[in-house]
Amino acid sequence: MSGFADQLNLMWQLRELDARVFAAVSRAALAARETANAASAEAAARKKLDDAKARLRDLERRERDTEVEINALQKRLGQLEDTVNSATSDAIRKQAADALAKERAGLDALENTGLGLLDEIEKAKAAVTAAEAAHKTATDRVAAAKAAQDGHQAAAAATQQEVAGPRGQLAAAMQEELLHAYESARSRHPDSPICGIKDSFCEGCSGELTMHHATRARARNEVIRCPHCTRIHDSR
Numbered sequence: 001m002s003g004f005a006d007q008l009n010l011m012w013q014l015r016e017l018d019a020r021v022f023a024a025v026s027r028a029a030l031a032a033r034e035t036a037n038a039a040s041a042e043a044a045a046r047k048k049l050d051d052a053k054a055r056l057r058d059l060e061r062r063e064r065d066t067e068v069e070i071n072a073l074q075k076r077l078g079q080l081e082d083t084v085n086s087a088t089s090d091a092i093r094k095q096a097a098d099a100l101a102k103e104r105a106g107l108d109a110l111e112n113t114g115l116g117l118l119d120e121i122e123k124a125k126a127a128v129t130a131a132e133a134a135h136k137t138a139t140d141r142v143a144a145a146k147a148a149q150d151g152h153q154a155a156a157a158a159t160q161q162e163v164a165g166p167r168g169q170l171a172a173a174m175q176e177e178l179l180h181a182y183e184s185a186r187s188r189h190p191d192s193p194i195c196g197i198k199d200s201f202c203e204g205c206s207g208e209l210t211m212h213h214a215t216r217a218r219a220r221n222e223v224i225r226c227p228h229c230t231r232i233h234d235s236r
């Protein structure tokens with residue numbers, strides 16, 4: 001085996017270590033996105049809960065106001081009844097009786113309003129309960145996502161640490177020029193800076209390659225780059 005082929009073999013070993021780190025870091029990044037998604041879902045659930053509580057408070061306030069109005073109207077009805085009963089003339093009695101009839105209709109309407117509000121309050125309470133449950137679920141999801149993220153971050157850091165030593169040794173054993181070629185390909189393709197050729201197609205990007213290109217890669221005595229994606233090609 002020529003020296004150059006040995007160098008390419010080292011490159012593959014480097015790729016294996018780098019791919020491990022890349023996968024671990026990607027999992028941590030994915031977990032971080034999940035945490036962010038869970039946090040925005042939690043914020044939306046909290047907003048819904050706040051809105052449901054505000055609606056309930058509003059209905060309860062309107063119901064209390066209606067109660068106050070009903071009490072005042074009942075008092076007024078009592079006064080009108082007294083006037084009807086103690087009227088000294090037909091004219092006064094009739095005037096009071098008309099007013100009484102009108103106020104009684106008003107009282108009926110108010111009582112209906114009050115009943116309707118009580119009904120709505122019950123529904124609003126159920127909505128608050130449902131929103132509380134949804135918010136609890138969302139909060140739990142944030143906690144679970146955060147825990148998973150912490151786990152993935154710790155795993156990524158551990159992988160990085162584990163790989164650092166062997167990676168350093170591999171890099172030290174490589175010719176500077178080849179290491180540079182590898183690193184420049186890795187900056188674009190962190191998981192696969194070097195790849196194979198299958199049936200005249202790049203295994204990295206599936207781009208079509210010439211026979212000549214494939215032959216040169218098979219010779220393993222120079223750095224061959226994919227003309228489409230710039231990955232280093234090697235036919236082991």
Ligand SMILES: [Zn+2]
Binds near residue numbers: 228
């Ligand atoms: Zn390619």
